[in-house]
Structure formats: structure tokens, C-alpha cells
Amino acid sequence: MKLPIYLDYQATTPVDPRVLEAMLPYFREEFGNAASRSHPFGWRAREAVERAREQVARLIGGASREIIFTSGATESNNLAIFGVAGMLEPKGGHVVTSAIEHHAVLDPCRQLERQGHEVTYLRPDPGGRIEQEQVREAIRDDTILVSIMAAHNEIGTLYPIADIGRITRERGVYFHSDAAQAIGKIPLSVRDAAVDLVSISAHKFYGPKGVGALYLRGRDPRVRLSPQILGGGHERGLRSGTLNVPAIVGLGCAAEIAAAELEEEATRVTRLRDRLQQGIVSGLRGVRLNGHPGQRLPGNLNLGFQWVQGESLLIGLQDLSVSSGSACTSSHPEPSYVLRALGVDKDLAHASIRFGIGRFTTEEEIDFAVKKVIETVKGLREISSVMR
Ligand SMILES: *Cc1c(COP(=O)(O)O)cnc(C)c1O
DSSP states (O other), X not given: OOSSEEOBTTTXXXXXXXXXXXXXGGTTTOOOOTTOOSSHHHHHHHHHXXXXXXXXXXXXXXXXXXXXXXXXXXXXXXXXXXXXXXXXXXXXXXEEEETTSOHHHHHHHHHHHHTTOEEEEEOOOTTSOOOHHHHHHHOOTTEEEEEOOSBOTTTXXXXXXXXXXXXXXXXXXXXXXXXXXXXXXXXXXXXXXXXXXXXXXXXXXXSOTTOEEEEEOOSSXXXXXXXXXXXXXXXXXXXXXXXXXXXXXXXXXXXXXXXXXXXXXXXXXXXXXXXXXXXXXXXXXXXXXXXXSSSBOTTEEEEEETTSOHXXXXXXXXXXXXEESEETTSSSOEEOHHHHHTTOOHHHHHTEEEEEOOTXXXXXXXXXXXXXXXXXXXXXXXXXXXXX
8 A cells, every 4th residue: 555545535636547647649649739720730630639628527417508608617617707707797697606606706796896796605404515596585576596516525515506506407597517616526407407507527426637528508598608718619609719638538538438437436436435424434433524414425425523723634634645634725724614504613623534445445555544534533532621
């Protein structure tokens, strides 16, 4: 077993070796520009891109003409939010989202506010859930867009996308979902759920970084967007720029693998997650689960550890590559805005750890992690009780 153990699958995932193999020819001999119409290099690149479009569409039950390739979920969220607002603004300009969305949704919403739009930020319940009734109550006559993620990147909570879609459809409001964490992990079908725009990121499900897609419903309703990147008219004029053919091929391959293996993998990953949780909880007192106990991503476990200091905990857990409940971007780490919105106190937010489990996690690694966490937390608690 190699240390440190990677347990941060919600931050990113390794590229599946099958995905890498599929991409390689498009760095080498098949280097054509998919927009070149006059020779076989271009034709073959275009074929590869269109195959990937089919693969992505199939994973979510959409049609390939409804898929726009982007540089990732951040760009897809920006295109969805600014694109819809830019197209429909004359109608009004009210947006409904939640207070615990990813920054790639919150920051564009804040920007819309500066441009004169109004945004309602729904408050989650203590499990991080947003209920459809909150959405129903927030929609006004001038609402143009509801944006609620499918699964949460920090706490793993799942959202009632199908139920929200019934409400937005009834009210004639576009529904966007940042599905970066859900795609390839849990079933999500645009046939079953009336979601009109869906953001996808390849590197969250074993594809390469820097590539993603935006699903745009083609009819009933047909989503119309104002493009945010102009120049050349690629992707039906909605996203200009030479296509990253190898990365798009990788995204397509990752989507095909996910479609074939999602169910089995979700079962295996859930078992590992439960093993990690039960192991830690049975060995330690004062452990609190952040997020929803049942409605949760298979590979996510977010735990708060009472009576330890967050920073020492992270240092003690250096053999585990995990993520903490603080944003470590400054010398004064801020506790996670997500955990704070759930009512977790500052100290416990700092002493919270996100464990992300995925395709290549083994039982041996989980058992090592359980031992390590118990040992570290117990050790820290002993030191602090001696000092008190
Ligand atoms: C990772 C992530 C993003 C950003 O995706 P990129 O492809 O890295 O830009 C957005 N939203 C959620 C929920 C994510 O997990």
C-alpha cells in the first residue's frame, strides 16, 4: 500500500487507464482540428468529437445535439447562468439558488446581482437539503432561472431534482443543475427529471481535467442562451474556440464507462464508505456526521471531530489525502461556508474532514484510514486533556 492514501475523490479523480488509452491517438497521429472540413485529419477529429457527444448524451438520457462541450463545470455554470440571464433579462431577472452551492454558481449569481438582477439564496436544513416546497415558495412572476445542484461536493447531500423540476416546469421557469458530483456516480436522466440545463465535469468521474459539457434541453422547452465566448461559431455558436479533441474523447470514454459500471461501482463504493464510517464511529466518541444521513453520494463521508483542533488533525492525518472543513487559502483559515450554513459551530467546522472514496479505493486503504483516524484523534485528545 502506497502512502499517502488518496481519499479526496470529490476534489478530483485519477484518469481511468482506459480513458487515457482512448485519448492518446488524438495527441499523436489524429491531431486534426475538428473544424477543418477539407481533409481527413479534420474529418476524423470531428467524428471522434461527435462520438463523444453521443456517449455523454447517452449517460444522461439526452440527445447528442443537446450537448455543448466546455472547459469544465465552472464554465458550464457560467454559460448557463449568464447565458439564460442574458437571453431573458428583459422578462425580469430573478434567480433562485441555494446558499450552499459551489462557488462556480454563487459567484456568477453575485455578479448578476451587481448587474441589477435579484437572487434568492435558499437556506438548507441541518442535513444540507433544500426541499422542493422552498423552491415553490421562492418562484415569482419575474423568476427566470432556478439553479440547484444535483449532489453536494462537500457534504455529499443529494437534492430532489425531479421534484424541483416538476415545479419549475409548472411555472415555466428554466431549471439548471450543477451535476458535477452526481454525473457518473448516481443515475441522472433528463428524461425522468425536468431539468433543462446540466453542468458536467470530466475530471470528477475519471476523465481528464479542463473539459466538461453543458446539456441544454432541445425542446419542451427549447433552452435559448446568449453565448459568453464569441469567435468562430463553434458548438452551434454557443461556445466558440477550437475543440480540445483528446480531452473530449476522454470525457466521452469516461461517460461510456460510467454508464456501464455506475450501478456496480456505487454499490462497492457505498460499502467502503459505510465501512469507513462504522469503523471510525465505533472507535471514537464525539464524531458528528455532516450532511444528510441517507440522501448522500456513495463516495462521500464528511465527519466532524469534537474536542480536537482542526489544524492539528490535518497534520496528524498526513498519510491520508483528505480535505478539511476550512478554506486554507489564507493564514487565517475560514470555516467552510457550507458547514456554517448547516449550523455546525466554528470549531467543529474546522475539525471536520471530507473523505472522498472512489473507483480505485481498496478495502485495505479504508482499514488503514480507520486505524489512522482513531489513533490520531485519540492522541490529540489526550494531549489537550493533559494541557487543560
Ligand atoms: C468540481 C466542481 C465544479 C467545478 O468543476 P470544474 O470542471 O473543475 O470547473 C463545480 N461544481 C461542483 C459541484 C463541483 O464539484
